[in-house]
Amino acid sequence: xxxxxxxxxxxxxxxxxxxxxxxxxxxxxxxxxxxxxxxxxxxxxxxxxxxxxxxxxxxxxxxxxxxxxxxxxxxxxxxxxxxxxxxxxxxxxxxxxxxxxxxxxxxxxxxxxxxxxxxxxxxxxxxxxxxxxxxxxxxxxxxxxxxxxxxxxxxxxxxxxxxxxxxxxxxxxxxxxxxxxxxxxxxxxxxxxxxxxxxxxxxxxxxxxxxxxxxxxxxxxxxxxxxxxxxxxxxxxxxxxxxxxxxxxxxxxxxxxxxxxxxxxxxxxxxxxxxxxxxxxxxxxxxxxxxxxxxxxxxxxxxxxxxxxxxxxxxxxxxxxxxxxxxxxxxxxxxxxxxxxxxxxxxxxxxxxxxxxxxxxxxxxxxxxxxxxxxxxxxxxxxxxxxxxxxxxxxxxxxxxxxxxxxxxxxxxxxxxxxxxxxxxxxxxxxxxxxxxxxxxxxxxxxxxxxxxxxxxxxxxxxxxxxxxxxxxxxxxxxxxxxxxxxxxxxxxxxxxxxxxxxxxxxxxxxxxxxxxxxxxxxxxxxxxxxxxxxxxxxxxxxxxxxxxxxxxxxxxxxxxxxxxxxxxxxxxxxxxxxxxxxxxxxxxxxxxxxxxxxxxxxxxxxxxxxxxxxxxxxxxxxxxxxxxxxxxxxxxxxxxxxxxxxxxxxxxxxxxxxxxxxxxxxxxxxxxxxxxxxxxxxxxxxxxxxxxxxxxxxxxxxxxxxxxxxxxxxxxxxxxxxxxxxxxxxxxxxxxxxxxxxxxxxxxxxxxxxxxxxxxxxxxxxxxxxxxxxxxxxxxxxxxxxxxxxxxxxxxxxxxx
Numbered sequence: 001x002x003x004x005x006x007x008x009x010x011x012x013x014x015x016x017x018x019x020x021x022x023x024x025x026x027x028x029x030x031x032x033x034x035x036x037x038x039x040x041x042x043x044x045x046x047x048x049x050x051x052x053x054x055x056x057x058x059x060x061x062x063x064x065x066x067x068x069x070x071x072x073x074x075x076x077x078x079x080x081x082x083x084x085x086x087x088x089x090x091x092x093x094x095x096x097x098x099x100x101x102x103x104x105x106x107x108x109x110x111x112x113x114x115x116x117x118x119x120x121x122x123x124x125x126x127x128x129x130x131x132x133x134x135x136x137x138x139x140x141x142x143x144x145x146x147x148x149x150x151x152x153x154x155x156x157x158x159x160x161x162x163x164x165x166x167x168x169x170x171x172x173x174x175x176x177x178x179x180x181x182x183x184x185x186x187x188x189x190x191x192x193x194x195x196x197x198x199x200x201x202x203x204x205x206x207x208x209x210x211x212x213x214x215x216x217x218x219x220x221x222x223x224x225x226x227x228x229x230x231x232x233x234x235x236x237x238x239x240x241x242x243x244x245x246x247x248x249x250x251x252x253x254x255x256x257x258x259x260x261x262x263x264x265x266x267x268x269x270x271x272x273x274x275x276x277x278x279x280x281x282x283x284x285x286x287x288x289x290x291x292x293x294x295x296x297x298x299x300x301x302x303x304x305x306x307x308x309x310x311x312x313x314x315x316x317x318x319x320x321x322x323x324x325x326x327x328x329x330x331x332x333x334x335x336x337x338x339x340x341x342x343x344x345x346x347x348x349x350x351x352x353x354x355x356x357x358x359x360x361x362x363x364x365x366x367x368x369x370x371x372x373x374x375x376x377x378x379x380x381x382x383x384x385x386x387x388x389x390x391x392x393x394x395x396x397x398x399x400x401x402x403x404x405x406x407x408x409x410x411x412x413x414x415x416x417x418x419x420x421x422x423x424x425x426x427x428x429x430x431x432x433x434x435x436x437x438x439x440x441x442x443x444x445x446x447x448x449x450x451x452x453x454x455x456x457x458x459x460x461x462x463x464x465x466x467x468x469x470x471x472x473x474x475x476x477x478x479x480x481x482x483x484x485x486x487x488x489x490x491x492x493x494x495x496x497x498x499x500x501x502x503x504x505x506x507x508x509x510x511x512x513x514x515x516x517x518x519x520x521x522x523x524x525x526x527x528x529x530x531x532x533x534x535x536x537x538x539x540x541x542x543x544x545x546x547x548x549x550x551x552x553x554x555x556x557x558x559x560x561x562x563x564x565x566x567x568x569x570x571x572x573x574x575x576x577x578x579x580x581x582x583x584x585x586x587x588x589x590x591x592x593x594x595x596x597x598x599x600x601x602x603x604x605x606x607x608x609x610x611x612x613x614x615x616x617x618x619x620x621x622x623x624x625x626x627x628x629x630x631x632x633x634x635x636x637x638x639x640x641x642x643x644x645x646x647x648x649x650x651x652x653x654x655x656x657x658x659x660x661x662x663x664x665x666x667x668x669x670x671x672x673x674x675x676x677x678x679x680x681x682x683x684x685x686x687x688x689x690x691x692x693x694x695x696x697x698x699x700x701x702x703x704x705x706x707x708x709x710x711x712x713x714x715x716x717x718x719x720x721x722x723x724x725x726x727x728x729x730x731x732x733x734x735x736x737x738x739x740x741x742x743x744x745x746x747x748x749x750x751x752x753x754x755x756x757x758x759x760x761x762x763x764x765x766x767x768x769x770x771x772x773x774x775x776x777x778x779x780x781x782x783x784x785x786x787x788x789x790x791x792x793x794x795x796x797x798x799x800x801x802x
Contacts, residue, residue: 017376020376021504027382028381031393036099036505037511046119046121050119060108063104071398089192096128097122103121110300115301134211167188167189183204184202202214231462250323268329271324278416291305328428331432343486344486345488346487346488353542355540356532360534363489363492369496387466389463391460406517409517411499423494426452431444431479478490495525499522506521585613591606603621615643616797653719671712673687683728685725689713692737692739694736695736696732696735697733697762699767728801733773741796742754744785770800
């Protein structure tokens with residue numbers, strides 16, 4: 001019931017969008033082809049029948065049918081409609097010329113320019129144009145103007161034209177090199193464009209042969225009107241070019257994450273082949289119409305169709321499919337890191353599991369939001385019309401889908417490909433990528449601007465400035481849907497927005513077959529909602545099972561789990577290793593601990609005893625990482641406990657050897673250097689079990705290593721230790737370190753930092769404070785090895801005898 005309450009506003013949004021589409025469609029698109037009663041196949045039959053009046057085409061001719069739109073004429077008619085006396089201009093005869101079918105006939109093997117017959121058929125089946133191409137070098141006797149007038153009138157009446165709607169024809173002659181042609185111009189009495197823009201019909205005779213019929217419109221300022229379309233056309237090309245810019249950008253992100261094991265490719269490959277499949281479905285059907293004006297002189301008209309088809313696969317669908325493949329792979333990885341729940345509904349639908357409330361909610365919201373957005377676009381255009389903002393019916397049909405014999409199927413295929421590409425790049429890649437770097441609000445705003453303006457917007461309008469505003473507006477709504485809900489909601493909303501206006505064009509036609517295609521378009525887009533709607537109140541949610549999680553996501557999760565465990569171990573180790581004060585029992589102390597990874601194997605401690613002595617220890621468990629860290633923690637804890645009960649050198653080594661032998665026998669060699677220093681007597685008792693010898697540095701720069709040799713801890717059940725006592729002098733510096741300092745080397749050289757460099761550096765720093773001795777030795781080490789990762793832990797203790 002709560003789901004139903006939450007979705008009620010979306011139901012109202014969808015209803016409002018449908019009402020807006022029904023009520024405002026005629027107002028925003030007054031010149032849409034409201035008399036669309038014939039399809040391409042019917043137009044071809046009408047054209048071929050009418051062309052017989054000019055002479056039968058050759059047997060085996062290649063026939064193409066393509067829709068033709070005159071955006072400039074529609075723009076003029078809309079400007080004329082804005083005047084009070086032209087309110088019914090959509091019912092005028094000239095308005096039928098905005099949309100037409102162009103039927104071209106090519107002799108066998110003829111190139112594009114050598115068509116033999118061409119016809120223009122209005123969407124309600126009227127003949128607008130009828131031409132037979134008679135080349136200028138073909139001889140023919142002249143025709144008497146009176147005979148031409150009689151034949152012309154008979155020809156027009158046969159085609160269904162009422163000559164009472166036209167002025168008396170004006171006869172013009174054109175003298176050619178081998179013949180004289182006549183042009184009879186019939187001016188229409190309709191004059192809805194005003195007296196300065198006459199229009200009507202032209203009947204042409206090539207000598208005494210009837211060449212055909214053409215509509216005419218005397219336009220002295222056609223270039224000025226066409227200029228209004230330039231910015232929109234240029235921006236449309238920019239969207240096409242951006243695809244080639246986005247592909248390498250997302251490709252680089254893909255390669256980085258793929259090599260890091262953060263990306264899977266199975267779903268991305270399915271997206272890739274789905275978009276290529278959409279192209280394979282529609283391209284053969286739209287290619288004949290799309291290539292009508294493509295002039296490849298080396299190929300026949302039929303061959304041009306296949307040449308264009310092949311080229312378009314490589315310059316449009318292949319880059320789009322590749323970009324979508326990269327975008328899904330990268331976008332899924334980005335979203336799994338931050339917004340994994342936003343992919344749940346899409347994953348469920350992808351697995352053909354729509355029997356749950358997760359898919360039902362997302363698909364219902366997406367479809368309703370898309371309808372609401374389409375209605376909002378129409379409402380916005382209606383409101384902005386007084387400010388000079390306009391759109392054209394021909395803009396809606398200015399897409400590949402309009403050129404096929406099955407426009408509904410073509411619309412679905414192309415909308416699927418383009419919407420999937422746009423949403424994957426805009427919502428699944430740009431949004432998380434920019435949000436991670438700029439913050440959520442700035443990143444989301446920039447993603448909305450980029451996706452809305454350069455990723456194939458859903459609609460076109462003029463001027464370009466207002467078009468950008470509207471594009472960013474709808475893109476922002478899609479971003480908000482993604483952030484508030486999920487990816488499936490945004491994807492279905494974008495797809496519904498893309499198909500809504502073209503589908504309404506199909507539904508509003510007068511042809512039953514075309515109307516059905518329009519309804520089927522809506523039905524297919526609504527299919528996820530219709531399949532899952534019955535489960536809306538089921539309470540059944542899509543829950544990820546382990547098998548549902550892609551392998552690369554499992555790797556990411558496992559890596560994150562290991563990172564958390566290592567971070568926890570590091571914090572525990574940091575709490576075990578002491579932060580030493582700068583002075584204990586009168587001795588100045590400086591120390592440094594640099595682990596090679598999150599968890600290291602070195603340990604150290606300096607403990608003040610009740611009798612005034614200091615217990616100093618430094619040790620190293622072989623390797624680094626969790627296992628070394630565990631042994632190190634045990635050894636460090638055992639050391640602290642043993643020193644509390646009996647700090648003597650022999651007792652400490654016996655206890656730690658027994659602990660290491662029992663817990664990590666021979667597996668993780670552990671070295672230890674332990675010393676008891678009496679600052680008052682200036683004496684040191686120490687021993688070393690496999691660890692580096694400690695150094696004593698006198699104030700005059702003499703450096704001597706205090707030797708003591710024994711097996712490392714844990715190698716034998718009983719450890720033989722030689723305890724050594726040394727006398728010290730005031731101002732002597734005691735230095736204890738781990739082998740990570742000695743063995744460090746540059747990236748391209750096997751030569752280690754080594755004992756000679758350590759001893760030379762200590763000699764130079766003999767009179768410095770303990771902090772400067774520590775910092776100086778580490779600086780010299782860094783200067784020598786350079787910026788390379790540490791291969792082993794590096795630990796350093798520096799103490800000054802008072």
